Structure formats: C-alpha cells, structure tokens
Amino acid sequence: MAWYVFTPSGLSRDPCDPNQYTLVGMNTPACSGVNNYLCAIQATDNMGQPIMTVMLICEIVRALENKTNSVNVFLKP
Template sequence: MSWYQYTPFGFGDVCNPNNYTLVGNIPPSCLGFDKLCAIQALDAGGVPFITPWLQCEIANALSNHFSSTNVLLKF
C-alpha cells in the first residue's frame, strides 16, 4: 500500500480521495499538531481507495489524538 499526504483544498473532507497526494511507500513527515498528515491505502488511479474501515480508522485517530497503522497525524 502507498502513503498519501492530506492536501486539502478549502474545507478539506478527509474522506474525499481528491484531497490526498501520492507520496510513495514511505510515510511523509509533517509539521503541525494533532491534524491529519497522511493515510496509507490501496491505489485507485493515483488517489487512495478509502474503504469504510479506513474512514473509521481516520475518525478514530482524529478523535483519540493518536496515529494508527494506516493514519498518520501531525505532531
């Protein structure tokens, strides 16, 4: 699976695959605090394939303020 950096435009829905940029097999380093940095997902034509399980993982990481296997938060 590949890593995709969260690069929102405007409001930035975290479940919208178009708000992510493919960065490769190594997770990016992000500056900031307690915000979504990147997700690891299967590729769907250059954008991440965001499954319902990954949506839950993103929501849990953001609400618990902890990164997980497929969700990297900024710290």
C-alpha cells in the same frame, strides 16, 4: 500500500474525499509535532488516489478523536 498526504484546498477539508490527497509513494511521510490534524494515510492506490474503505474512514475518525497515530493514519500539528 501507498502513502498519501492530506492536501485539502479551499474551504473543503473532507478527509473522506480521495481528491483531497496527494500520492507520495511507498515511504512513510514525515509528520512531526503534536497529533491534532490529519497528515497522511496509507491506502490501496486507485490511479493516484486512495481507495477510501469504510475501515480506513473509521481508522481516520478514531485517530482524530484519540489524537493518536495508527497503522494507516498519521497526524500532525
């Protein structure tokens, strides 16, 4: 699976919107600092955008609520 950095634009900051991510490839991106904000997700690729499954969305929510990284979700300050 590929990694995508969360790159929201403007006022829209929806982590469930695949258009808010930038493909960075197969290497884990650097996400340093305190775990408060979404940095990157690992997902199946769909022509350069992540496929947002229910399981992945739940994993994003849990990571943000618990302020901890998971297998497919990395947080940053």
